[in-house]
Amino acid sequence: METDGTYESRDTRGGAVPRPAGFTGDPGATASGPAGEPAAGRPASGGQQPSAHPAGAADRPVPPASPVVPRTRSVVPPPPAHAPTRVGVAEWLRIPRPAAEPGVWRLGHRPRPQEEPDLVPARRLFAGAVISLLSGWLLWSLLWNGYLGRYWLWPLLVLTPDSWRTDAETWATASYAYYTLVGGGFLVFFARIGHVPDIWRRYAHKKDAPPPPPSPAADPVDWPELRDAGLTEAAGTLADATRRGTLGDVDYARIRRAWHGVRTRPERLAAFTEAVRTRGAAACGHPSGVRDLPVRSATHDLATAQVLIGTAADHPRNPYARRTTGVALEPGLLGTSLLAVGPAGAGKTVRLVRPVVESLCLQALANRAAVVAVTSHGPALGPDESFDVVVSVGRPDSTHDLDLYGGADDPDEAARILAEALVGDLVADSRRAATALAQLIGPFRAAHDRFPAVPELRELLGGTPAALDALRAAVGDDPAQLRELDARQRQAARGDDVGELLAERIAFLDRPAFARFFRTDGETRQFSLHAVEHPLRVRVDLPERGHAEASRIVSRLLLAQFSEAILARRDRSLFACLVLDDATYTVTGESVRSVQRLRSANAGVLLALRSLEDVPEALRGPLLGAVGCRMAFAGIAPWDGGRFAETWGTEWVQTRDVTNRQIISDEPLTKALHFMRRVVTGKAATAEAVTVREVERQRWSASDLAHAVPAGHAVLSLTHVRGEHTPPLLVDLRS
Template identity: 60%
Template sequence: MDTDGTHDSRGTRANPVPRPAGPPPPMPSAAPFEAPSHASAASREWPAGAGGLPPAPEHAPSTGPTLRDWLRVPRVADAPGTWAYGHRPRPPEEPERTPTRQLVSGALISLLAGLLLWSLVWNGYLGGFWLWPLFVFTPDSWRGTMASVVAAYVYYALVVAGFLVVFGRLGRWAELARRALGRATGAAKETAAPPPGPEDDLAEWPELRAAGHGEIAARLASEVRAERMNDVDYARIRRAWHSVRADPSRLTAFTEAVRAGGAAACVHPSGKRDLPVRAARHDLLGRQVRLGTVQDGERNPYPRRGTGLALDPVLLGTSLLAVGPPGAGKTHALVRPVVESLSLQALAGQAAVIAVCAGGTQLGPDDAYDVVIRIGDPGSVYDLDLYGGTNDPDEAAAVLAEGLVGDLTDTDSRRATTALAQLLGPFRAAHGRLPGVPELRELLDGEPAALAALREALDSAGHHAMRRELDARERQSGASGDPGRALADRVALLDRPAFASFFDTSGRTRPFSLRTLEHPLRVRIDLPERGHGEASRMLARLVLAQFTANASARSDRSLFACLVLDDATRTLTAETLRGVQRLRSANAGAVLTLRTLDDVPEALHTALLGAVGCRMAFSGITTWDGKRFAEAWGTEWVETRDVTQRTVFADQPLTRAIHAFRKLVTGKAVTTDAVTVRKVERERWSASELAHSVPAGHAVLSLRTVRGEYAPPLLVDLRN
C-alpha cells in the first residue's frame, strides 16, 4: 500500500524487545535488526534530504512490565494533563477529616458506655425484658433441654453483636482501625479483576478480530505472548490498521506485512523500532509523556493533588511556552522528555518532530534521530534548505524576509518581502534555481557585475517581465526606508567561512527541507550558538517561520508535527505568533522556551501569552515575568474566613471570679471568636508567589487542549 515508506515490513530477529512504560534506565544494545534484500520499494523510499539510513541496533530487554500487562493497565484521564496510566480519580472535594485524637477519645467513650450498659443488662439491673424474644420465638417444649441452652447462647451472641454494631458506629471504630492500619476505605473488599477475554483484551487485537481478520490478530497476539513486540511496535501496527480502515485498498499490503514481519511489520523507514535510550516515562497507547507529579498541597485543586502530570499532542497542539532562568530545568525536565516522546511517536508513524537547539545540548544521542544538521560543522551530513524547500520565489521571499529581518522594528517585513522577491524571481527565471548565500548577498549589495550578469541572462532567455522586476529593485535600492541594506547585513552573517558548505542551492549538498513534515521524521538542528550567536538566532527564527508556513500548508495532516525550540530568544515576531496560533487547526504545535519574557519585544508579551494554550513558569522567574503570567491566568473566586476575637465581660460575680482565675493561669483574657465567611476574587498566582514561593525543581503549569478543555495553573514537582 502507498504509505510513504512508513508502514512497510522489514525483517527482524526474534530476540526480546524493550518493556513498555517501565522505569527509564539506559539499556545496552543488542544485535541489529537486518533489512531483507527483498524489501519493497516503498520500504526503501525516504523523503528528499533525509538520506538512506540503515537499520540501527535495538535494545536488550529491560525489567519493566510485559506488553500484555502494560496493555491491561486501566487508563483514566479525568482532566487535561492527567497521567492516565493506572490513574485512579479522586473525589472532587476533600472529605472532612476528623482528628485522630478525637476519634480515639470517641471510641473509648463509646466502648465504656457499651460495657456499662451491657453490665447493667447482664446483671439484671434493667430487668429481664430483653429476654422476651427468646421466649417468643422458641417453643415451650424446649424448656430445660439442650436446645434451649443452644438457643440462649445464640441469642446472647446476637445481642452482643448488636451492641458492637451500635456502639462501634457511634464510636467510629472502623474509621479508627483503617487510619491506624494505614489502609484506604474498602481496601479489604477489593478483589482481583478476572482476566479479560479476547473481545476486550488489547493484547488479543480485538479490533482486528471484530473486522473478521482473526488470522492476523492471532499472529500479532502470538508476538505479544512471546515478548517479541514492544510498545512502539504495538502503537505502530495499530496506527497502520487505522490507516487501513480509512483506506481499505491498503488491506492486502497490511496483511502481507503482518504475515511476513509479525511485530516488525510496517516498520519505520529507518528500520528502528525503539530509541537507543529513554530518559522519561512514556505511554504510547495514550501518546503521553510524564513530566512530574502535581504537588499534594493547598495550592492545587484537591482532585489533582498527588496525580501524575503528562503532555500529549492534544495539549501540544495549542503550543507551549516555558519561562525560567538558566539552570531551572527547562531542557532536562521539559524539552528532552517532549522530544523523546515525539520521537517514539514518529517511530510509530504518528508524528514528526523538529528539535532546534544549541550545539552540545543534551537531547539524546545522534542515532535517536533520522536527520542531524550541525550548521557550521564541516562533518555534518545534512544541510539546511534556506528557502524551506519551495521553488516559488514569492513564497520563498516571504519566509526568508521573516527570518532575516522580522525582529527589526525599523524594517517593514512586507517591503523586505517585496525586495527579496524582486531578486529571487529574476534569478530563478535565469538559472532555474534560487540563489545561494554569496549570490544573494551580491545582489542585495547591488554589485554591478552580479546585476549585469543577471540582466544579461534574463535578456538572453527573453524574460522581459523579470527584467522589469530587477530594474525596479535597482531603482528602489538606496531610497529612504529601503530594506535592502538591512537584508544584506543579515545575509552577510551567513556568508562566513564557517558556513561555506551550507545553504547550497546547486545540488552539491544534501539539504533538509521542512516540506517533509508529511513524513514521520525525527530531526535535530544544532545551531552554532558559540561564536555565531546572532546567526544562530536568525536561523532559529527562519526555521520557525518555515515550520509555521509548511505545517499549515500540508495536504496530509494525519501526522502531528511539532517544532521544539530549546531557546526561542529573539525568534518571535508578530507574524510568527500569528503562525503559531494557526498551528492548532493544522494538527501541529510548537514548544518554546525562554530565560525571561524580556527576550521577546515588550510589545509582543501579551500576544505571546495569548497565542499559546499551555503556559509554564519555572522556579526562579522574576516578579516582572510573574506579573505577566498572573495577568494571563486571571482570577478566581475563593472562600475566606475572617476570625475576630472579642473579650468576654461577665456580669455575675462567680463568672468573673472564674474568668480571673483562668486569666491568671493562662495569661490570656477569656475571648469568643466571631467568624465571617465570604467569597472574594483573587489572582490564581500572584507575581510575588511565582517569584518567591515556587520551590526549586518545581514549575507552575496551565494547560489547554485543542478542544478547549482547560486546566488551571498547577504546581508540579518535576523531580518526581
C-alpha cells in the same frame, strides 16, 4: 497501491527517508509499503532494550520496553541502577485508563473527589471509638450479670419450644447462640456509633487493590478489534506476540495506527493482513526500520500518547481533585502550542523539553507524529541514534545541510520566509524586506534555475556592480525580470532602503564556518521542513558558541519554514511539532500569527525562554494569548510573573475573617473568673467573630510566581485542541 505518501520511503525532499544518524546496518532493510507492506530487506529481530526512568516513578505503572532492532555500532549507555522493573506488555495493556481532564496521567489513574472530605481528626476519632466500645462492654456486663434483670432474654423464651428447656444440652446451645447474636449486635451498634468503620477505611483498608481482569471479549491482548473485523489469523498472531513479549509498546501503537488507517481506507486491508502474517510484531514498520529508541529518560504510555512530566503538588492552590495526580502531555495539548519560561538551571530542558521530544520520537516510530527539535550542539535532547536526521549547522561532520529556502519553488514564498528569518525581529512588517529579496532571487532563479547561495545573495543585496551586471546579463531580454531588477536598483538609491539591513544580516551566515552549508547547487544532502509530511525525527544543532546571531537567524528560519510547510500539508493526520529549546529573539509578529493557525493544522510548537524580555515588548501579551499551554518555572522575574498573572486572570475564593474582642463584664463573679483566666493563661478573655465572604483574587500573583514556587516546580495551565482547559497547577517536576 495509492497511499497518499503515508508509509512510502522518501527522503527529506521527496527521495528516500534517511536512516537514523549513525546508521550502519543492512542497507537492504527498507521501509514498509502501504499500510505496512513487508520490507524488501530481512525482517527485524528481537532483543529487549532496557530503558532509564527518573527516580520516584516506581509508584506508578511503568509501560513495557519495546524490542529494539540493533541499527548502529555505537555503544548505548546502560540504564541507571534505580530504573524500575518494567511490567509485561500484556499486563501494561490491561491497566485501566479512565477518561480524565486534560493533562491527567491516565495510566492507572484513580479519580479523586472534587472537594476535600470533612474528616474527623484522628485523636477525636480514636477517643470516640474507645469510649463507645467501653460503653458497649459496660452495658453488656450489666446484662450478663443480671443487674438489669432478665427481661432481655424474653425473645429466646418466646422463639424456642418448651421441649428445648428440658434438654440441658439443647438449651445451652440455643442460649449461647442467642448470646452471640445479641453480643454481636451490641458490637456492631457501638462500633458504628464510635466510627470504627471510618478508622478501618482510613488506616487499615488496602487502597491499592488490583483491578479486575477484563472480560475475554474485551481483553486488549487478544486484539478484539481485529477479531470483530474477521481478521482472526492476524489477531492470533499479534496476541501470541503480545503474550510472548516480542511486541512492545511502540509496536502496539504503530500497528493500531495502521489498523485505523485501514478502517478509513479499506483498500489497504490486504496489505495490512499480509504484513502482519509475514512480519508479526514488526509489521507496518517505520521507514527507518527502528522499533524503539536506544534509551529512554522519561515515563511514556504509548496507548494514550502521553508522557509523564511530574505530579500535581498537594498544595492549597491546586484543586483538590488534581492534587497528587500525575501530570502528562500529549499531542492534543501540544497542538495548542506550549510556552515555557524559566531562568537557566530551572529544568526546562531536562524536565520538559527532553521528555516531550522523546515522546514525539516514540510516536514518530509509531507513524503517528513528526518532530523537529532545535537545540545547541550536543546530546541534550537525546543521542544521535534517536533521530533520523541530525543537522549540525557549522560542523563539518554534519550528514545533512539545511535548505535556506525551505524547499520552496515560488520566489515570492522563498523571499517571504527568508525575510522573516533575517529581519523579522527588527521590523514590525517584513513585507518590504520580502519584496526586496523577491526582486533579486526571482531573476536569479529564472537565469540559473536555482536560488542564490549565501555569498551570491550577499553580493546582490550589497549592490555589488559586478554581481548585478552579471545577473542582468544572465537574464537577457526577459522584460519581467529586467523590470524587477530596475525596481530594485531604484529602491537601493533611497536612504531608507531595507537592502542594506538585509545585507548586514545575511553576512552573519556568510562566514567560513558555514561555507559548506546553505548551498543551492545540489552538491549536499539538504533537509527541508516540507518533510514533516512523513513521520520523521529531526534534530537541528545550532552553532551558539561564537555564532549567536546566526543561531537566532536559523531558529527564525526554521520557525517560518515550519509554519509555511504545515499550513501547506495535504495530509494532516500526522501530528507535527517544532521544539525550540531556546527561543530567544525568535518570536516575531508573523510567527505569533502563525502559531494561532497551527492548531487547526494538527501541529504545534514548544517554545522555551529564559525570560519574556527576550521577546519584543509589543509581542509578549499576544504570544501568551496565542499559545494554549503556559508554564512558569521557579525563579522567574516578577515582571515575567506579572504577565502570566494577567493572562491567568482571577477567581472567586472564600475567605474567613476572624475578629477577637475582649469581654468586659460588670458582674463580680465573672470578673473574678476572667481575672483568674488572665493570671493562668496570660491572655484576656476574648470572643471570636468569624466573617465568611467571597472575594475575587488572582489565581497566581506576580509575587507568588516569583517567590512562592519551590525549586523543581512549575506552574502549568493546559488547553486541549477540543477546547477543554485546566486552571494553573503547581507541578512537582521531580516526581
